[in-house]
Amino acid sequence: MAQEKQLKVTLVRSPIGYNKKQLQIIEALGLRKLNNSVVLPDNASIRGSISHVAHLVKVEEI
Numbered sequence: 001m002a003q004e005k006q007l008k009v010t011l012v013r014s015p016i017g018y019n020k021k022q023l024q025i026i027e028a029l030g031l032r033k034l035n036n037s038v039v040l041p042d043n044a045s046i047r048g049s050i051s052h053v054a055h056l057v058k059v060e061e062i
Helices: 020-028 044-052
Strands: 006-011 037-041 057-061
Touching: 006 044, 020 044
Parallel strands: none
Antiparallel strands: 006 037, 006 057
């Protein structure tokens, strides 16, 4: 059985000073503080959200 791919997303820049939509995306991904990481499933909706805030996060495939 193949294991589902996952992404480790880390907040590396503060969303302060960016528009509210980007702040809402960061919160929806489950990121609260700088250098906080979450593990999320690798699917199209998560990839789309990450692409909107790519300048604020670091993404690693697990």
